[in-house]
Amino acid sequence: MKSNLIIKFFTKDFQRKLIAMFFALLIWFIVNQRISEVQTFSGIPIELINPNSNIIISKTNRPTANIILRGPAKILQSLKSKDISVRLVIPEGVRSGSLKLLLTRDDITIPGITQIENIVSETIIVEVDEMQEKEVPVRLLFNNALSDKYRLINTPHIEPKTKLINGPSKRLESINYLTTKPFLIDSSRNKAFVSSVSLSIPSGVRTEFDKVKVIVDIETASKLLPMRRQALSMMSQGVHSSTPLPFVDAVISGPPTILEKIQANEMKFFIEYGEEDKLKVHFWCPYDSVHLQSVMPEYISNPWKK
Incomplete structure (x- = not known):
């Protein structure tokens, strides 16, 4: 019974119904074309999700997406790039350098009354770096x-x-x-x-x-150190004298740490050959910070003169 009614529905006035269906589809197509347009949205910020604890994303790297949406003209005109959400996940196990990510429709969230017509830039370049440790000296x-x-x-x-x-x-x-x-x-x-x-x-x-x-x-900075009975030597440049020289008593000064380690044989008390009747006693030490404060006697009789 039902099958007969269905057959009769399609066969009775078939030509008129076919014409009506044609005009209905034509009207739908025209209306759809008028209310559904496309618009490109550029510079949409991409939110990068990073599950890697040892990987960081360059702060200077701010990737964006360019997307073409289809929808009613009034809706598209009111939309802004910020109304579209784009999220990309950084895969695990990546290394530092330039990372290429593929942007798909699943990564994009748009208003429900619109649809994605095309993704202009599917490949997104992201600069990432790896966190490391380094031991350095301290100055x-x-x-x-x-x-x-x-x-x-x-x-x-x-x-x-x-x-x-x-x-x-x-x-x-x-x-x-x-x-x-x-x-x-x-x-x-x-x-x-x-x-x-x-x-x-x-x-x-x-x-x-x-x-x-x-x-x-x-x-x-300085400490005094008495030196008793120090031997006196001659600086004669080949001129010799058999006259014995007296011992001298001296007081030297210098940093305590140097005076504590200095040895008596490292210092020299000497006279230099000359024609004068009295010759001055000189002092030499390998440490520049050690100085002669006093010496007795300060002058001695010239041993090269008879």
Whole structure:
């Protein structure tokens, strides 16, 4: 019964129904063409999803997409690029460098009454870098403002002498050492001390601890050391004398650490050949910071004169 009704529906006045269907499709096509247009949206920001903890995305790299949408003219005219959402996922296991990503329709979210006609730029280039570690030496920047009464025994040293820094591999390539912030050894210091100083950390890198220990050794600038019965020698340039020379008593001055290690045979007390009746006693030492303060006698009779 039902099948007969269906057959009769299509066969009765078939020609008129066919014509009506034709005009209906024609009207739909014309209306659809008038209300459905295409429009290009450029510079759509791409949100990059990065699941890699050791990979960073270059801050200067801001990829965008260009998309052609189809939809009603009024809707397209009211749309802005910010109304379209584009998200791309950085695959796992990538290395530093230029990364090519393929943009698909699944990565794009658009208003429901529009559809994607075309993706103008399907290949997206993203610059990524890998986080790495690097051990570099640390250099101490210091200003010695000690008073004249004191001196540094040696150059202040720091602990630790190296630091482990973490950052993008390309950034680490340009960093060969770290420096401290300026460290002042002021005039109130009169003995050895231990302190700390902060590091100057370059932008884009980090380190676990940003301070190092500074060890400063200080001593009095000068100390007096008496020298009893020092032998006196001659500087005669081939002219000899058999006259015995007396011993001399002297007082020398210098940094305490040097005076403690200096040996008597390293210093020389001597006279030089001359025609004068009295010759001056001279002093020589391999350390420039050691000086003769006094010597007795200061002059002796010329041994080359009979």
